Amino acid sequence: MEPLAKVKRVCKTKPSKITDCRIRGGVFTKGSCPMNGTRWPVVRTINEDDDKRLKSENFKKVTLLTSSDDSASLPKELCTMRPMRSLTxxxxxxxxxxxxxxxxxxxxxxxxxxxxxxxxxxxxxxxxxxxxxxxxxxxxxxxxxxxxxxxxxxxxxxxxxxxxxxxxxxxxxxxxxxxxxxxxxxxxxxxxxxxxxxxxxxxxxxxxxxxxxxxxxxxxxxxxxxxxxxxxxxxxxxxxxxxxxxxxxxxxxxxxxxxxxxxxxxxxxxxxxxxxxxxxxxxxxxxxxxxxxxxxxxxxxxxxxxxxxxxxxxxxxxxxxxxxxxxxxxxxxxxxxxxxxxxxxxxxxxxxxxxxxxxxxxxxxxxxx
Ligand SMILES: C[S@@+](CC[C@H](N)C(=O)[O-])C[C@H]1O[C@@H](n2cnc3c(N)ncnc32)[C@H](O)[C@@H]1O
CATH class of the missing domain: 3.40.50.150 (Vaccinia Virus protein VP39)
Known part of the structure; x- marks a missing residue:
């Protein structure tokens, strides 16, 4: 696996939001989150109603993958992956x-x-x-x-x-x-x-x-x-x-x-x-x-x-x-x-x-x- 970023879980995610190890989410690409100002890429999960709140040039939507294949348990770690795409x-x-x-x-x-x-x-x-x-x-x-x-x-x-x-x-x-x-x-x-x-x-x-x-x-x-x-x-x-x-x-x-x-x-x-x-x-x-x-x-x-x-x-x-x-x-x-x-x-x-x-x-x- 080649994650774009790998971080410890930064926010709670309901098991129902995880499908096939995937969660809708995003990463603060400039290395800081406006909410806590850390210097590392901060990954967070998002809900439909978060879309407007997180409209920032700095925030890139990605699919978050959990390290666990068991969707019934909460992930201990989240990493953002390059999205799947067709061959050129x-x-x-x-x-x-x-x-x-x-x-x-x-x-x-x-x-x-x-x-x-x-x-x-x-x-x-x-x-x-x-x-x-x-x-x-x-x-x-x-x-x-x-x-x-x-x-x-x-x-x-x-x-x-x-x-x-x-x-x-x-x-x-x-x-x-x-x-x-x-x-x-x-x-x-x-x-x-x-x-x-x-x-x-x-x-x-x-x-x-x-x-x-x-x-x-x-x-x-x-x-x-x-x-x-x-x-x-x-x-x-x-x-x-x-x-x-x-x-x-x-x-x-x-x-x-x-x-x-x-x-x-x-x-x-x-x-x-x-x-x-x-x-x-x-x-x-x-x-x-x-x-x-x-x-x-x-x-x-x-x-x-x-x-x-x-x-x-x-x-x-x-x-x-x-x-x-x-x-x-x-x-x-x-x-x-x-x-x-x-x-x-x-x-x-x-x-x-x-x-x-x-x-x-x-x-x-x-x-x-
Ligand atoms: C699997 S290759 C087969 C090539 C060759 N006929 C052979 O059997 O070795 C498919 C070929 O169809 C071409 N191709 C893809 N879409 C096409 C289209 N819409 N019209 C014509 N050719 C296409 C591809 O560029 C590729 O060269």
Missing amino acids: AEEYVKTFQSFLDHSTEHQCMDQFNKKELPNIVASLGNGNSTINVLGVGSGTGGQDLKMIRTIQSKHPGVFIKNEVIEPNPQHILAYKEAIKNSSDLNNVSFTWHQLTSMEYEKQAKGWNTGKKYDFIHMIQMLYRVEDIASTIKFFHSCLNRYGKLLIIILSGDSGWASIWKKYRHCLPPTDTGHYITANDIKVILEEMALKYEVYDFPSVWDITECFIDGDTTGGHTLDFLTGTKDFMNTAPLGLKQQLRQALDQPECSTKKEGRILFRNDLSMIVVSS
Whole structure:
């Protein structure tokens, strides 16, 4: 724990005011309390009717955490904690990389690319000399480039026009770097849209060019779009006559689905993403009466370290899982314990050779035009 300030209890708090070790409160940041003039940050609890009384530039509202998890007893000590908050784009990049380093996410996609993708892309382009591809939320492009190579191998000599929609500038830079380091992409052009899918949709509707693509993919990105159904509808409408839309998303049997369904209350409210799986996407596609096929592939994420307090990898694991910055140090003890217990359940994880492996199974959904 990294408290902003730690003090002995300075005022009486009714046990009923303590929820999950948390009390509404504040700290006198300039080091003195107008009431007693001490030189140290003074922490005090507040009630709704105290709000006006404590309106001072010097008083910063924070959540007070008690050192005791037993809310029935009065805390002996109070400390003010940094509040929980969502990950920024840069922090997300870091925790996503940690997730990739400790999971078989990309190996799972490689299996799909090897076993199923060649057949799926074989009919693309309808014999034309150019195949138009659009990646939505492409990240650093690793998966895009593998799929481009599969398309190249099934359509030798055909020119591939590849467009990328990706809002994160760091990801676009890394994608461009990956292209520079590849010598086999001569017959491929790249166009960049540093936009969210919604921004792109608005722009495309404004241009009114009716641009169509043979292959559009949305790999592990629908969690963050504003309106999932309308996004699928729009991008499906951008397909050429024989085009295909590939959606890769967590499967309804994954540990994520179980955590979201049964332990939703364990997750902090700071995560701004949608808790959706392939099951939700199937419902949306059925409602739109679209034709699709689903391929399920197993994948795991080694989350062993998230059970060790103070572990850096464990910290990144919990941050990516909860969409929260520094969850290990900012979440109340009770929430942290509940989440760890949930992660240890058989529907979320399995144990192998002393490691705890979170079920990260993926579903690959191929929608026809
Ligand atoms: C989990 S990563 C997946 C990246 C890549 N497709 C892969 O599988 O390696 C999600 C990506 O979606 C991007 N993203 C987030 N919100 C988005 C939005 N509203 N529209 C398009 N992309 C978005 C993120 O910047 C990130 O690169």
